[in-house]
Amino acid sequence: MKIKKKWLVIFLLPATLIFALVYAVPVVMLTATSFTDWVAVSSPHFNGIDNYIKLFQNSQFLHATVNTLIWMVLQSTVHIFIGVLTALILARKKFYWKFTRTVYMFPNIISSAAIGMLFVMLLNPSFGIVNKGLEALGFQNLPNWFSNSSTAFFAVTITWLPFAATVTILVMAEMTSLDVSILEAAKVDGATEFQTTIRIILPLMKNIIGTTTVLGATSMLQKLDILMMTTKGGPGDVTLNLPYFVYNTAFSAKQFGLANSVGVLMIIMGLIVVGIINRIYRVGKQDD
Template identity: 30%
Template sequence: MSATLAVAAAQAKTKTSNYARIYWPFVVPAGLLVFAIIIAPWVFTLIMSVHEWKVGEDPAFVGLENYIRLFNDSRFQWAILRTVYFTTLAVLFPMVLGIAAAVCFHKNFPFRGLARTIFILPMMATPVAVALVWTMMFHPQLGVLNYLLTSIGLPASEWSYNAVSVIPTLVLVETWQWTPLVMLIVLGGLASLPQDPYEAAKLDGASSWQMFRHITLPLVWPHIIVALVIRTIDALKAFDTIFVISNGGPGTASETLNIFLYQTAFAYYNMGYASAITVVFFILIMLVSLVLFSARQKTTFQ
C-alpha cells in the first residue's frame, strides 16, 4: 500500500517537474550566448559608468561623477529634448498611417498581395541604401523633392540641410520606413477579429464608420498598443538614417541621444562617460515601455 503510494507520489512528482525540467538543456547553449554577449556586457557597462576611462588610458574610479556631469551637460539635455521631439512625431505619423493602411489591406481587392509587398519594402530595404537615396532627394538645389514642390507651386525646403527642418525631415524618412511594421501588427489583429459583431451591427443599420469606431477599434486595441510600444522603442533608438542623412547636424540640430552616445564613445573614445549615457538611455527606454504596457493593462478602449 505504502509502496504504491510512494510510486504514485514519485510519478506525480516527475509529472509536475517533467515540463519544467526536461527542456532546459535545449535552452542552455543559447542562454550561455545571451549571457556572454548581452548580460555580461551590461554588467561591464554598469561598472565602466562609475569610472573615468578613455581608450588607451587606465580606468580610474570616480563614483557617480559621470552621472552628475551628465545631468549638468547641456548637450545631453538638448539631446534628450530632441529625442523626445523626434520620437513624438516618429510615433504619431506611423501609428495613424499604419492603422489606416491596416484597415485598407484588411479588405479584399485585386493585387492585394502585391500591393502589401510593395508597401512593406521600405522596412525591409537596407536602411543605409535608402538613406543615401533620400539624401540625394533632399539636396536643396538639385534634389527631386524641391523640384516637385516648386512645380506644384509650393516653396522649396532646405530639408536636412537646415537646423529647423532637419528633424521633421528625418521623421519623414522614419515614417516612410516604419509605417509598414505598424500596419503588419495591426493587420494581424484585424485578421483575428470575430465576424459576428459586424453582422449584428449591420442588421442594426450601423454605418461603416460606426462599426470601425465601436467594434474594430476596441477589439484591435491590444494590437495597437503593442505596435505603439514597439514603434516608440524603435524611434527612441533610431540611428542608421539619422547617422547617414544628417549625422546629428547641421551643427548639433539633430543630435539625438543615440547619436550623442555614438559621438561620445567612438569619436571621443570617452568610454566611462558613454557608459553612463548608456545606463540612463536604457533606464529611459525601460520606463517608457513599462508606462506604455501598464497603460495597456489599465485602459480598455471606450
C-alpha cells in the same frame, strides 16, 4: 510532472545562456563601467556618479535627450496613426492585400542607410524630386532640407515614416484573425462602419497596436545610421539624438565611461517608456 519539468529546463537552458551572454552580461559591464573615468586606452577607475553629473550639465546631452523624446512621441503617435489608418483603408479592399503586403515590405528589406541616402536624393536642393515638384508649383527659394536649421528636424522625422508600413502590415495581419461573426452581428444590429471600427475593431486590436507602439518608440533609441547618412546631428545640435551623442562621446571624444553612462540612461528611459505604453494599452491583457 517531474519529467516534464526536467525537459522544460533542458529546453530553456540554451536560450537562457544565450540571453545571459548576449544581453545580461553586457548590460552589467555597461553599468559597471558607467561609474568609471574610462578614457581611450587608459584603465578605468571608479569615479562614483561624476559621469552622470557631467551629463546633466552638458547642453548637448540635454538637447539630444529632448530630441529623442520628441521623436519617440511622434513615432508612437503620428506614425502609428498613419499605419493603422492605412491598414483600415486597405482592409476594405481585400483583393489588394497580397500586393500591398509585398509593396509595404520594401522598407523592411532596404537597409536604414539606404533609406537615408534615398531621402538625401529626394530632398536634394539641386535635383531632388521634392524641390523640383515644388518649383513646378511656383515655390521659390526652397531650402536645403537637411542643412537648414529650420527644416532639418522635420526632414529627419520624415525619414522615420517607413515604419508606418510595418505597422500597416502587422495590423492587417491581426485583422485577418478577427471573428467575422462579431462584425456581422454588429452590422445586423445597425452599427455603421465607423461605429464598428471605433467600438469593435480597434479595441480588439489594442494588443497589436500597443506592441507596434512599443517597437516604434524604442526604435528611436537605436536610430544612428540614418542620421549618419543625412545630417550627422546637425546643423548645430538640431537633429542630435542620444545614439549619435553616444557615438560621438565614445568614438570621437574617446570617453567610454561617459558614453556608457548615457547607455545606462537610455536603458532606463526605454524601460519607462515601455511601461507607460503597456499601461496605456494594457498589452497582453484582455478586457472582461
